[in-house]
Amino acid sequence: MRTDLFALRHIGINENNYQQMFKTVGVENLDQLIYETIPDDIKLKNNLNLPEALSENEYLEHLQELADKNKVFKSYIGLGYNEGLLPSPIKRNILENPGWYTAYTPYQAEIAQGRLEALLNFQTMVCDLTGMELANASLLDESTAAAEAMAMLFDVRSRPQKKENVVKFFVSEEILPQTLSLLQTRATPIGIELVIGNHEEFTFGADFFGALLQYPGKYGQVNDYASFVDNCNQNNIKVAVAADILSLVKLKAPAEFGVDVVVGTTQRFGIPLGYGGPHAAFFATKEAYKRNIPGRIIGVTKDTDGKPALRMALQTREQHIKRDKATSNICTAQVLLAVMAGMYAVYHGPKGLEYIANKVHNTTINTATAIEKLGFKQLNTVYFDTIKIEVKDASALKTIAESKKINFNYINDTTVSISINEATSKKDFEAIAACFAELNKAENTASFTEDVQTVIPSSLQRNTPFLENEVFNSYHSETELMRYIKKLERKDLALNHSMISLGSCTMKLNAASEMLPLSSAQWGNIHPFAPVDQAEGYQILLKRLEDHLSEITGFAATSLQPNSGAQGEYAGLMVIRAYHESRNEAHRNICLIPASAHGTNPASAVMAGMKVVVTKTDDYGNIDVNDLREKAELHKDNLAALMVTYPSTHGVFESSIKEVTQLIHDNGGQVYMDGANMNAQVGLTNPGNIGADVCHLNLHKTFAIPHGGGGPGVGPICVAPQLVPFLPGNPVIKTGGEKAITAISSAPWGSSLVCLISYGYIVMLGEEGLRQSTSIAILNANYIKERLSGKFDVLYTGEKGRAAHEMIIDCRPFKQNGIEVTDIAKRLMDYGFHAPTVSFPVAGTLMIEPTESESLAELDRFCDTMLSIRAEIDEATLDNPNNVLKNSPHTLDMVTNDVWDFPYSRQKAAFPLEHIADNKFWPVVRRVDEAYGDRNLICTCAPIEAYMEA
Structure with a gap:
């Protein structure tokens, strides 16, 4: 072997x-x-x-050889991407932890309470910093989030004129170039006409339904949009703002201007640049649009016992319900990255974020001062982290900067912008100044002043609190954060516990050797708009x-x-x-x-x-x-x-x-x-x-x-x-x-x-391995099909009676026993398994896909479980809903409670098969009440007063 x-x-x-x-x-x-x-x-x-x-070792050596071809420069390019510092306990305990990265989308809420809490933290962080009432659990990137905002505002437009005449969308010329490009992609097919221009010169016509602003602008200028937004509101034009999330620690929250949507990226909250992604975008809006917001929303509800529980809210908005009537095709999020960004806010808390934002702003002012002293003109009147410099020869500056392993953003032949980030040190500040000194053939006399006067006028300064909830004020030592992350992880069932046999979702091994390079700065710290010759390793790998x-x-x-x-x-x-x-x-x-x-x-x-x-x-x-x-x-x-x-x-x-x-x-x-x-x-x-x-x-x-x-x-x-x-x-x-x-x-x-x-x-x-993987995936599916044969009906097979890599089993006949497919999904939790895909593509069914990664022992454990549940179905009757399936999942609190008034044993509830005792997974809540949560939509953490009252 x-x-x-x-x-x-x-x-x-x-x-x-x-x-x-x-x-x-x-x-x-x-x-x-x-x-x-x-x-x-x-x-x-x-x-x-x-x-x-x-081999795995050969692969890791090969990837290191490619990584060595990348040139990791200090990039001050900005344009929506800024180097951040990923706290080591988040890197080790989330990014590198299969308990987090192998979990599935939290459709089965009872075994996803940890992830759901982490996402609720993310939503709360976004709502606090933007000032908006509602946020989703992340989108794909800032540009797609902006496009989703445009589409949503187009969908909800209401004017005295006929809707079909209201098709224009104003886009500020300050918008990021990649966002404008994506808006152009998305606008034309659905009949939106983009109008790009200066917001100060915009004419508020009756044929406009919305507008998009950048805050701060793409080259760093911070504009006061209050009067613009006020005019839009008077003219029934909805306004979206693409905002830099760290700047919102210092700048007035966009909600205070009266905007309708705020979007952006949380990349700079500890997420590696990664040559462009993945990063978690955010989308925040007014509660009035709760049934129009794209993507997923995590909401608070209660379980069967009335205890607080979390789940994905308003799921009926998703495409499998609306189909061609859906206004968005988004069916995923950036959960792992959103969890990391939310945990970054938990770890640093409000004071930590203020320290980081002040450090960035302070370094930016020092950089502007040093460059101006060298004889250059800084063009932004108000800025947070990005300055715009007038130079005689941007090409010459580029040559000097690159010789010092520095990237600036070269706007044109005579203009450059510099975006300072969390990782910019005093040594980096001196290196930036040295580039301009060399360009002007002057002595570098740059000196760093610790406490400088902000250039943000009081009218644009933030004066509202944020992150007051207990969760953002409790876990600031590594010990406490590590335990908090572990507490949440224990609430979730992921692939590191058992097979997740989701049809159409292929939950296979995510091998450690495939994952290890993601932690390397040689792959993580490269800006997506860095010169291509600095990313030679990436270019070779991506082309291959x-x-x-x-x-x-x-x-x-x-x-x-x-x-x-x-x-x-x-x-x-x-x-x-x-x-x-x-x-x-x-x-x-x-x-x-x-x-x-x-x-x-x-x-x-x-x-x-x-x-x-x-x-x-x-x-x-x-x-x-x-x-x-x-x-x-x-x-x-x-x-x-x-x-x-x-x-x-x-x-x-x-x-x-x-x-x-x-x-x-x-x-x-x-x-x-x-x-x-x-x-x-x-x-x-x-x-x-x-x-x-x-x-x-x-x-x-x-x-x-x-x-x-x-x-x-x-x-x-x-x-x-x-x-x-x-x-x-x-x-x-x-x-x-x-x-x-x-x-x-x-x-x-x-x-x-x-x-x-x-x-x-x-x-x-x-x-050979790829072909074998496919063959074994097909073998595993057909093995499960045959083992369940006679107890569960498989709905569809090929002409010779075979399944492909997945199969659909019909659970609708069990209604005669009072059992629904949801009951089987919840009962599987007691056996330590995540449910297969429920009611897709046929209502009342389970779609099972084992993948090639699972062992025969695990396949048999799953089949034994399904056959055991089938026997429990036979015991159930239509007139008696007090049975082991209807009451599932069974929590530790239930099983250890002094009171047990169920007509079956505790052992049957929690340990129906012998092997379960060796590796028991306990759901932390009973069955969640979906309808209650939708009727009482709460999508942020409870305010600190609630904890104080409790």
């Missing part, structure tokens, strides 16, 4: 397990199972052209990752820019849209979507300016080819695309897929394939072979980026040759195709830092 093979560590099944599993599944070998699962006409004829697999993903999907090129699966969907459709426009066929706007598709599909199509036409599925969950043909031919003159998931959302390889893709091409459309189920394809078939033109990939599913409790995600798109010219660009660093569409996310290569994980996954598995 070669113990240095990564595949041995990643894949949970070994050859000793095969015969038992083959016997259960009813096959002679793995080849037979694959033959019976995947249609022959789409199988790959050749192996993937990928490098030979590296793009090439590997193109090879795996059978396509010509890849863009890594989309930073979530939904963004990938949108990017794919926008590239298709641009392709049709280039052929003078802009009228093609019909998007065919099967009824079984994920809810983000229709939402993305509408955002891309397309009209959704739903096609039928047959009784077996397959695309109804006759209905599809009828609708494709009916709309052939205007057909833009088909969105299809393969294997299907029902977990089946449909044999008609090539007929389906040819049908779309014959009628002038392009085929977008949703890559959610790529874990059943890699190495065995691929989207190019199937006949698709573009697919997005969920790197946080198939390619091992951890879910992090609900993000980060990465959703790159891979495209056929005709779509390559339209891959998305960036306004600061050139990327994308020759006819690139405008930006899809803020950074040129999206969330570059976590792309290291997927690169490691591919190069350590190699071609």
Whole structure:
């Protein structure tokens, strides 16, 4: 046995397990199972052209060699990205801790109370600093958050005139360039007209519905927007502000101006630059918009016993309910990064944040003074951390600065901006001044004054308190913070405890060797807008990752820019849209979507300016080819695309897929394939072979980026040759195709830092390991299917009775016993398991996906659990809801209470199978009351007075 093979560590099944599993599944070998699962006409004829697999040690050495090619300069570029200092206890106990990074989205609230509390802290921090009433649990990045604000304000617009005439959105010329580019991407398809200009010269016309301001501006000027916002309010124009979160410690909260939305990024709250991401954006608004706010909101509710509990609020707003009526396709967040940013505020508290903000502001004033003494003109009248300097020769300054390993932001030939950050020391201050001294051939006489007079006028200074809650005033020593983080972690069930068998979400091993490099400053401390030659290691890695993903999907090129699966969907459709426009066929706007598709599909199509036409599925969950043909031919003159998931959302390889893709091409459309189920394809078939033109990939599913409790995600798109010219660009660093569409996310290569994980996954598995992973994922799914056979009905299978990598079991018949699918989901917690996907894509069902990472022992534990629950279902009766399923989950408080008035034993409640005692997980709350929380929406921590009263 070669113990240095990564595949041995990643894949949970070994050859000793095969015969038992083959016997259960009813096959002679793995080849037979694959033959019976995947249609022959789409199988790959050749192996993937990928490098030979590296061992874990070889990979880490290889990545260090690449890291050494990166030049880590001190970057004062700003433009929404600033170096911060990640406190070591947060780095060690959250970023590097699988108890945090392997958790799933908190749909099952009872086993996610720790994560939910951390996110509530994040929301409270955002509300306090912005002054707004409501914040969500993060968005993807500042630019996409600004675009979501624009879309929300467009959706809620109300004017005396007809809505269709109110389509203009004012954007301040002070906005970040990447934000403007993304607004341009998002505005056109939905009929918004952007008007870019100076806010002081803006004419408040009746055809405007909203405005977006930057606070401070992109080059550091802090404007007083009070009169502008007042005029907007008088003219029924809603206002959004993109704000720097650290500046809000010193500057007046935007809510005091009377704005409607505040967005921004929390990157500088301890999150590495990471060459662009991932970082947690924030979105704060008025409570009046609580049913319009995009993304997830964490809310306070109560459990069955009336005790406080947390859960995701207002979930009915999500796309699987609204589908093509949704105003946002956002289905994820940046939870891991939001948790870290929120914990940064917990650790530092209000006084700590004031110290950091004062230090940054003080260093900025000292820098401005030193540079002015050297004969240069500083152009900003009011600033927080960014100054704008007039120079005679920016190119000469660039040469000098880069020789000292310093990056400034070169606005033009005679202007430069400098953004000071938390990591800027007195030594750094002297080095900055030395650059200007050398430029002017003058002696560097820079001296640092500790307490300087602020340049912020009193009218713009913050005079309201923030972070008064107990949580932000209790954990300022490392010992206390470490224990607080651990207390929250213990409340959550993650992959470090047991299998999370979520269909469509592929919760596989996130290997330690894939994760380790994320902690390195050589990868973490590079600004996304640094000169490309300073990021040679990144450039090599990202290009190789793009090439590997193109090879795996059978396509010509890849863009890594989309930073979530939904963004990938949108990017794919926008590239298709641009392709049709280039052929003078802009009228093609019909998007065919099967009824079984994920809810983000229709939402993305509408955002891309397309009209959704739903096609039928047959009784077996397959695309109804006759209905599809009828609708494709009916709309052939205007057909833009088909969105299809393969294997299907029902977990089946449909044999008609090539007929389906040819049908779309014959009628002038392009085929977008949703890559959610790529874990059943890699190495065995691929989207190019199937006949698709573009697919997005969920790197946080198939390619091992951890879910992090609900993000980060990465959703790159891979495209056929005709779509390559339209891959998305960036306004600061050139990327994308020759006819690139405008930006899809803020950074040129999206969330570059976590792309290291997927690169490691591919190069350590190699071609053989990737193919084996896919095969074992299919074997594991079919093993569970057969073990549960006779007790649970599997809804859909392929023509030879096989599941793909996941299956749907039908729980609707149990209603005759009074048991709902939710009861099974909650009962699984007592057994130490997270529920599979509940009621998607079919209500009343569970969708199970074991992945290749799980061992046979874990698969058997899960199957034993499901069979035990099945026996409990048989014991339940419709007229007696006082049973072990309806009362689940059972908490430690229940089981140890002096009073036990249930008609079953404590042992049956908490330890129904013998093995559970060895590794018991205790939910900390009983079943949460969703409806109560929505009726009484509370989305921030209780004020400090509540703790004092308690």
